[in-house]
Amino acid sequence: MARAAKRGRPDHGGRGQRQPRSRRARGPVAARTPHHGRRGDALSTAGILEGVRAGRVYIDVAGAGRQLELDAVAGGVAAAMGGTLPAGAPVRLSARGAGAVGATVRPRGDGGExxxxxxxxxxxxxxxxxAAARRWIAATxxxxxxxxxxxxxxxxxGKLTRRVPARR
Incomplete structure (x- = not known):
């Protein structure tokens, strides 16, 4: 305690001392760490693992309890994060950002924003x-x-409707 006080740092009772200096959180979000969320069918160990295996996960960067749901429909097929849609059809993408009113949703694909x-x-x-994306769509x-x-x-x-011309 005295050693920390001499250096001008608060005493944390030894907490956080196992992390290398470069990995310690600093600044106004130091008390929070990123968290991940998942969508699953049940709130159980099996349900959580099923959601993670299916890819229905997101990261709440500040650990503030926000939630993200991303769903899409293309060619009559619906999918959520981690799911698959047929390529070559227009996509209707729905994003729900609970706790993020006023923030900007940016769908991205393999070609950029x-x-x-x-x-x-x-x-x-x-x-x-x-033609917006060829292999994947995600959102931040x-x-x-x-x-x-x-x-x-x-x-x-699946089959793409937009073909890349062959090189000559």
Whole structure:
């Protein structure tokens, strides 16, 4: 205790001393750490593991209790994070950012950012053209350029309607 006080640092009773100096949290979010969430069918060990295995996970960067749900429909098929949609069809993407009103949702694909929209409530919907992404679509929720929520991808698979011309 005396040694920490001499160096101008608060005494934490030995907590956090096992982390290397470069990994210790600093600044106003030092008390919080990133958390992950998952969507599953049951609140049990088996349900949690099922949700993680299926890829229905997201990261709450500040650990503030925010939630992210990402669902999409393409070609009559519905999928959530970790799921698969048919490629080559327009995609209707719905993002729900609980606890993130006023933040910006940014869907991204393998070609970069696809769109962006401010959450007026908790929901934002995007109608994306078939050529918007070829392999995956994911979303981040940001405020002032800093990520709040990072979602896992929804994958696209199957025949593509947009072909890349062959090199000559």
């Amino acid at each position: 696809l769109a962006h929209r401010v959450l007026a409530g908790e929901m934002a919907t995007f109608d994306l053209p078939a 929720v940001e405020r002032d350029g800093a990520p709040l929520l990072i979602g896992n991808a929804i994958y696209l698979s």
